[in-house]
Amino acid sequence: MMNYNKSILVLLVFIFTLIKFSVNAQGQNSDIKLNLDLVFIGNSITYGGTLENPTQDAPPVITSEYLRHKKGISLVSFSNQGRSGYTTFDFLPSGSTFAEVVKAAKSLHVHPAHSLIFSITLGTNDSAIKGPNGAPVSREMYRKNMEAIIDELLKCFPDSKIVLQKPIYYTPNTQNNAKYLELGLARLQSYFPVLESLAKNYSKKQAGKVFTGDQQGFNYFKNNYHNYMTAENGKEGVFYLHPNKKGAFKLGEFWGESIFKILK
Numbered sequence: 001m002m003n004y005n006k007s008i009l010v011l012l013v014f015i016f017t018l019i020k021f022s023v024n025a026q027g028q029n030s031d032i033k034l035n036l037d038l039v040f041i042g043n044s045i046t047y048g049g050t051l052e053n054p055t056q057d058a059p060p061v062i063t064s065e066y067l068r069h070k071k072g073i074s075l076v077s078f079s080n081q082g083r084s085g086y087t088t089f090d091f092l093p094s095g096s097t098f099a100e101v102v103k104a105a106k107s108l109h110v111h112p113a114h115s116l117i118f119s120i121t122l123g124t125n126d127s128a129i130k131g132p133n134g135a136p137v138s139r140e141m142y143r144k145n146m147e148a149i150i151d152e153l154l155k156c157f158p159d160s161k162i163v164l165q166k167p168i169y170y171t172p173n174t175q176n177n178a179k180y181l182e183l184g185l186a187r188l189q190s191y192f193p194v195l196e197s198l199a200k201n202y203s204k205k206q207a208g209k210v211f212t213g214d215q216q217g218f219n220y221f222k223n224n225y226h227n228y229m230t231a232e233n234g235k236e237g238v239f240y241l242h243p244n245k246k247g248a249f250k251l252g253e254f255w256g257e258s259i260f261k262i263l264k
Helices: 002-030 059-068 096-108 139-156 181-190 192-205 217-228 245-263
Strands: 034-042 073-082 115-121 161-164 210-212 229-234 237-243
Touching: 034 059, 034 096, 034 245, 059 073, 059 245, 073 096, 096 115, 096 139, 115 139, 115 245, 139 161, 139 192, 161 192, 161 245, 181 192, 192 210, 210 245, 217 229, 217 237, 217 245, 237 245
Parallel strands: 034 073, 034 115, 115 161, 161 210
Antiparallel strands: 229 237
16 A cells, blocks of 8 residues: 555656646746847848938848847847849849858858848839839749749758848839839839749748738838838939838838748
8 A cells, every 4th residue: 555655656746847847848948039130132222222321220220120129039130132223133043142142141140040031122123114134024024033032042041031021112203213103113013912922832832931021011101102201303203212211210110020920
């Protein structure tokens, strides 16, 4: 009888120890915080065109700061690879710009335990009637170029994730050194289903790697361009293409929200 009671006691002690270990492990895991390495690929909007101080106010700066203050995130490092006037053609893997992006990503992502995320916002210059490299870029070619960029990034950085941000609005009279106008704006919006389709297709063949990003920015800037975009003089009058300081802050927050969602 005593041996039976002793066995029961040992079993209870063992179960209690397991429960305590499990609770402690969960508590420890809840304290684990993510470290993020962010690489932003884009055009002048990503770079911070028309901003007085892009190094402090460009959308990637705001996105990184936004994420630093989110629960569960410890460190955020970033590299702004925005290039004024660039299209998807300029970022193709065969070009020197892509090599520069890879180099920047490798320099940034030196700790394997950190999460490497590419935020891509391309399409504004692709949509132009003429001017930028390859423009006007058809919906089909835009898709082909984006696929080439995504595939090569995942090949070079198999541990990375990619967020496809929707380009923002510009006024239909936009014309600087390049010509956009109403036709360009319509073409820009034709790219949106492509981005959604790409994310959906990659979720099937490479799950957890490619995601749709911000869905708010286009309409937000369309409805508030006078307050959140820079007034620029062009051949068709004053146009709005680039976010001003307030707009860059808002866009950076939109991007930050979309990136934070994929971390959950």
